[in-house]
Amino acid sequence: MATKPKRAVKERRTKRKPCSFCVDKAIDINYKDVGRLKKYVSERGKILPRRISGNCAKHQRMLTVAVKRARIIAFLPFVNE
Amino acid sequence: MSVDYEVTYILRPNFEEAEADERIAAIAEQLKQIGGSVLATEKLGKKRLAYEMNDVREGIYAVMRFQSDAAAAKELERQLTLNENVMRALLIKLDKHALAAEKAPPPIPTL
Numbered sequence: 001m002a003t004k005p006k007r008a009v010k011e012r013r014t015k016r017k018p019c020s021f022c023v024d025k026a027i028d029i030n031y032k033d034v035g036r037l038k039k040y041v042s043e044r045g046k047i048l049p050r051r052i053s054g055n056c057a058k059h060q061r062m063l064t065v066a067v068k069r070a071r072i073i074a075f076l077p078f079v080n081e
Numbered sequence: 082m083s084v085d086y087e088v089t090y091i092l093r094p095n096f097e098e099a100e101a102d103e104r105i106a107a108i109a110e111q112l113k114q115i116g117g118s119v120l121a122t123e124k125l126g127k128k129r130l131a132y133e134m135n136d137v138r139e140g141i142y143a144v145m146r147f148q149s150d151a152a153a154a155k156e157l158e159r160q161l162t163l164n165e166n167v168m169r170a171l172l173i174k175l176d177k178h179a180l181a182a183e184k185a186p187p188p189i190p191t192l
Contacts, residue, residue: 069173073171074169078132
């Protein structure tokens, strides 16, 4: 009986993108920095998940707050249709 | 106890430059009246809104950085919502990260 190759499953996982905020050594994510925030929302205006943005948990949390604040003062849209 | 705050608000777009400056100064004066110390005010100028607000798509943005106790900050927020020239205001308590970023020369450009 042929044994299933164990590695095949593991190899599907691709390399994790480094968190772009960690790379920049960002201490804070400001809600007024629209140019930067725009990169982390979809065309619809939704916040991209960590799976896609590649951010670390800490910075993703800060980003979420920043995006929500930016929405309140109309720097970013709540919905983009 | 005095806490660090920042308030960003949007004035109606139909003001002239000088008129807008007056309103901004008036709001800073209001805060002083209710017991806060203004550290900085900045006019970001007329910007396009990401969505329609009060039937307009533009607004004059201004940011005020200040210190006060919680009651005064809350009172300022209340007064801003009552102010007819202000379309929206966002009051934020600056956390340790924001304060640290403020001290360090930030490479982040504000739009």
